[in-house]
Amino acid sequence: xxxxxxxxxxxxxxxxxxxxxxxxxxxxxxxxxxxxxxxxxxxxxxxxxxxxxxxxxxxxxxxxxxxxxxxxxxxxxxxxxxxxxxxxxxxxxxxxxxxxxxxxxxxxxxxxxxxxxxxxxxxxxxxxxxxxxxxxxxxxxxxxxxxxxxxxxxxxxxxxxxxxxxxxxxxxxxxxxxxxxxxxxxxxxxxxxxxxxxxxxxxxxxxxxxxxxxxxxxxxxxxxxxxxxxxxxxxx
Numbered sequence: 001x002x003x004x005x006x007x008x009x010x011x012x013x014x015x016x017x018x019x020x021x022x023x024x025x026x027x028x029x030x031x032x033x034x035x036x037x038x039x040x041x042x043x044x045x046x047x048x049x050x051x052x053x054x055x056x057x058x059x060x061x062x063x064x065x066x067x068x069x070x071x072x073x074x075x076x077x078x079x080x081x082x083x084x085x086x087x088x089x090x091x092x093x094x095x096x097x098x099x100x101x102x103x104x105x106x107x108x109x110x111x112x113x114x115x116x117x118x119x120x121x122x123x124x125x126x127x128x129x130x131x132x133x134x135x136x137x138x139x140x141x142x143x144x145x146x147x148x149x150x151x152x153x154x155x156x157x158x159x160x161x162x163x164x165x166x167x168x169x170x171x172x173x174x175x176x177x178x179x180x181x182x183x184x185x186x187x188x189x190x191x192x193x194x195x196x197x198x199x200x201x202x203x204x205x206x207x208x209x210x211x212x213x214x215x216x217x218x219x220x221x222x223x224x225x226x227x228x229x230x231x232x233x234x235x236x
Contacts, residue, residue, distance in 0.1 A: 005078065005103045008184075012079035015182045016059070020217040023058050023122060024082075029065035030121045032153035032227035035208050037069060043149060043205055043229065049117035053110060053143065056123030060086030060099060066119065067097050076102040076109060105132050108139045115143045118150045125154035128168070128176055128185040133197070141201040141232060150202060150230040156209075157188035160221035181217045191226065202230035 016024045023030075040048055048069040057063050057075030059082050067073045073096065077083055086099045102109060104127065108118075118140055127133045140150050155162045157175050165177040168185060175188040189197070195204055206229040214223035 005105075008103070009078045009080060009101075011182055011184050012077075013081040015184075016079055016081045016085070018182075020181055022214065022216075027061055029062050030153065031210070032121055032151065032208065032225070033062050033065060033119055035227055036119075036149075036151045036206075036229055037066070039206060039229070040149075043231075044116070044147065046116070049149075051115050052117040052119060053108060053115050055104065055108070055118060055120045056126075057086060057099060058082045060089050060097070062119055062121060063097050063099070064089060066117070071117070072096040074098045074100075074110060076100045078103050104136055107135070108143050110143045112142050113145050116145055116148050118144065118148070120151060121153040122155070124152050125186045125188070126184060128187055130172070133187070134200075137198065137201050144232055146232065146234055148232060149205065150232075151227065152194075152198075152230065153225065153227040154194075155186065155188055156224040156226055157190050157193075159188065159224045161214075161216040161223065162186055162188055163224075189226070194226065194228065198230055201233060203233060205229045205231045 015021065019025045049071045052066045052071045052073045054063040054073055054075035057077050060075060063073045063075035075086065080101050083099050083101045090097060127136060144150065157163060162177055165179055168176040168178055174193060176185060177188060178185050208227040211222060211224045213220055
């Protein structure tokens with residue numbers, strides 16, 4: 001399932017207008033990010049990250065939260081509409097946040113070994129193309145400092161909404177589905193599959209496995225999500 005960047009951007013622009021999924025509705029930061037930051041002092045020598053990258057930042061809710069903890073933040077998203085909304089939320093006190101329109105397949109917009117923390121909430125799962133995910137992992141490894149951390153939050157393969165979506169044909173060994181409401185694909189993992197996929201660059205440091213009621217496209221489902229924090233393999 002391959003679409004052009006313009007097609008992908010257009011679909012997300014429509015979703016941010018329609019507001020069917022949590023990331024296009026909520027103003028508060030994601031629970032996965034709050035969990036990660038509340039545990040930062042246990043996994044890092046610093047109280048909070050100093051330089052952060054918010055991948056698929058949407059309307060900026062997570063970027064603004066990370067910035068409130070004292071971090072310089074670069075956020076990007078493929079949706080022009082989302083970035084317009086994100087920029088409209090900035091004020092004169094938010095001068096350590098930069099938002100830009102960018103596609104993930106273009107790489108991460110920072111230099112090598114400059115980032116303490118990468119936040120990814122439900123972005124990795126939307127990269128249906130295996131090669132794009134592989135490139136993304138290599139880019140995350142490139143830009144993170146030696147002690148940097150990578151938050152990846154996504155839907156478990158038995159999630160009450162995504163788990164019942166139509167399966168994409170020829171999806172390979174991983175479960176790949178299409179969200180019929182927005183015509184956007186996803187890859188669904190269990191923990192073993194995710195650990196195996198990330199293992200070329202990262203090791204699992206912390207995990208939050210959560211099930212709770214949640215709204216998707218106006219209906220309630222039992223959502224099953226994974227929030228994972230990863231550390232780089234360090235060469236000795």
